[in-house]
Amino acid sequence: MSASRPLAGVTVVDLSRHLPGPLAAKLLADLGARVVKVEEPRDGDPLRLAPPLVGGWSALAAALLSGVESVALDLKSETAREVLAALLERADALLETFRPGTLARLGFPPGELARRYPRLVVCSLSGYGEDGPQAARTGHDLTYQALAGALAPTARMPALPLADLLGAWSAALAVVAALRRRDATGRGARIDASLYDAALHANLVDWAEEAGGEREVGRPLPLSGALACYNLYMTADRGYVALACLERHFWERFCAAVGREDLVRRHLDTRPEAKRAVQAVVGARTRDEWAALAREHDLPIEPVLSAAEARAHPQARLRAVVGAGDDGLPRVAFPARFDGERPAASGRVPGLGEDTDALLAELGMTMTGREKRAGGIGRRPSVRRAFARWVAKRRTPKV
Numbered sequence: 443m444s445a446s447r448p449l450a451g452v453t454v455v456d457l458s459r460h461l462p463g464p465l466a467a468k469l470l471a472d473l474g475a476r477v478v479k480v481e482e483p484r485d486g487d488p489l490r491l492a493p494p495l496v497g498g499w500s501a502l503a504a505a506l507l508s509g510v511e512s513v514a515l516d517l518k519s520e521t522a523r524e525v526l527a528a529l530l531e532r533a534d535a536l537l538e539t540f541r542p543g544t545l546a547r548l549g550f551p552p553g554e555l556a557r558r559y560p561r562l563v564v565c566s567l568s569g570y571g572e573d574g575p576q577a578a579r580t581g582h583d584l585t586y587q588a589l590a591g592a593l594a595p596t597a598r599m600p601a602l603p604l605a606d607l608l609g610a611w612s613a614a615l616a617v618v619a620a621l622r623r624r625d626a627t628g629r630g631a632r633i634d635a636s637l638y639d640a641a642l643h644a645n646l647v648d649w650a651e652e653a654g655g656e657r658e659v660g661r662p663l664p665l666s667g668a669l670a671c672y673n674l675y676m677t678a679d680r681g682y683v684a685l686a687c688l689e690r691h692f693w694e695r696f697c698a699a700v701g702r703e704d705l706v707r708r709h710l711d712t713r714p715e716a717k718r719a720v721q722a723v724v725g726a727r728t729r730d731e732w733a734a735l736a737r738e739h740d741l742p743i744e745p746v747l748s749a750a751e752a753r754a755h756p757q758a759r760l761r762a763v764v765g766a767g768d769d770g771l772p773r774v775a776f777p778a779r780f781d782g783e784r785p786a787a788s789g790r791v792p793g794l795g796e797d798t799d800a801l802l803a804e805l806g807m808t809m810t811g812r813e814k815r816a817g818g819i820g821r822r823p824s825v826r827r828a829f830a831r832w833v834a835k836r837r838t839p840k841v
Contacts, residue, residue: 445781447474450748452621454535455480455526456510457517459487459584461603462637463539463567464486464506465610470535470617471509471547472776472785478506478801483514483822484552486794496771499791514821515550521817523643526550527558528805534624535563535617537720542572552632558700562630567613571636583637590641596667597660608644609637638692670716671696674746682746692742699739756775764802767791794822 444450452475456467464479464487481487492825513529514523536555538545545566546552555564563785569586570576576589583603587593593600613635618630651663662668671687672801687693693709700723708716724732729745731761736743747755753764765773767789775787798820814820 444783445472446776446779446783446785448780449618449621450474451532452476453532454537455477455529455533456537456618457545458537458539458567460489460539461502461506462606462610462613463537464489465607466565466567466613466617467510467537468506468508469614469776470537472790474619474785475535477510478533478797479510479512479527480515480517480529481512481794483795483818483820486512486514490794492795497769499581499769499771501771504767504769504791505641505774508767508791510792511797511801512792513796513798513801514819515634515798516818519818521813522819523549525802525805525807525817525819528807529801530555530562532622532805533559533562535565537565537567537613539619541622542568542577544838556630556632561624561628563617563624563633564630565613565617565620565635566631567609567635567637567725569636570638572634576638581638586638586641590638590645592641592645594657594659595648595661595663604644605637605641609635609640613641642748664710664712668712670711670713670720673717673720675724677727677729677732678725679728679730682726683724683729683732684744684746685753686744688742695738695739696741696743699741701734793821 443569449470450728452470454467454470454475454477454753456463456477457658458464458467467477467479476706478486485491487503489506490500490503492500494501513525514782515525517523517526529768545682552564555562567583570579570782575719584593584600584607586605587600592604613633616633618634620633621770646664651657665672665688666674669688671685671693674682674684676682681805681841685696685703687696690709694706697703701724705719705723709717727735732743733745735741743752758764762784765775765787767773769791771791773787773789777787778784798814802814809817809819815822
């Protein structure tokens with residue numbers, strides 16, 4: 443077991459779809475776990491059709507599904523459920539993102555799972571959790587953030603799907619913690635993880651601010667646009683820079699560097715006129731000129747980069763978190779190193795159901811093609827997938 447693969451030997455069965463569950467599964471795979479992704483046989487995870495499609499492949503799916511195995515099972519079929527049951531006999535963890543109660547309706551209620559697989563860690567990652575008045579409600583990242591108060595400081599569209607991303611991280615961490623306890627006690631666990639709970643947790647700065655009095659929607663926090671010294675400003679060439687001179691010594695150094703010592707008193711000013719004064723200063727230089735000045739005076743000021751610029755930045759190249767597979771589509775490696783070694787971002791993206799036959803052989807379940815088709819096992823032709831790939835190929839520019 444290498445330092446960068448601490449979960450080597452762990453098998454995770456992934457029943458999830460869309461973004462949060464596959465990201466949680468990918469994090470576990472990056473750390474060395476074997477992840478067997480169970481997908482619906484016709485279209486698979488809708489993630490596979492997430493735009494943009496390049497040459498018929500989803501760039502987002504390439505980033506999230508690399509390093510896993512894909513098995514096509516229609517869990518509405520009894521035969522397919524028997525394959526899943528056999529797979530769970532060998533698994534350490536099960537990850538699912540169905541609405542509460544769905545897994546039970548498929549024949550795998552929590553009590554039965556605990557009885558049949560006492561060492562299994564079962565992680566259910568849902569929108570609002572397993573209980574409460576919102577448990578059965580539909581939702582997406584935006585609605586989870588909205589209800590959690592996370593959008594209140596700006597009342598604007600968020601730049602990132604934070605409930606999805608942080609929900610995935612918290613689920614993966616919970617699985618690792620449960621496996622640690624299982625190894626010590628021999629007892630599995632039932633994890634109730636929620637994207638809404640993750641958004642609530644992420645809003646901790648706002649909770650702290652509100653301790654000083656209730657805050658209305660649209661009123662920015664100090665670190666979300668209230669302060670003149672900690673904000674985004676447009677440059678002379680219509681780019682943007684992030685000015686983060688939060689500490690007074692940085693602010694004084696900034697004011698001295700631009701010859702505006704009169705602004706020192708504006709350090710923690712939240713009034714519009716203070717921001718206008720700083721904007722006038724920033725607007726006198728280009729984005730590159732600000733980058734040079736920040737390096738010269740060791741100031742926390744950086745250009746706001748596009749995704750392409752960020753990926754090409756020397757620091758990003760050196761850290762090697764973002765890369766590309768042989769298909770030219772993005773791959774992201776685990777964002778931490780172990781004893782100086784970063785877990786590798788796997789290049790292989792499995793086709794839908796590509797590993798089904800190998801898994802059946804591993805489980806000792808020999809079936810004819812007719813038996814697999816009748817049992818809802820293996821990939822099935824999909825008009826929707828074929829059409830989406832045809833459209834994508836027509837739109838992909840020729841090199």
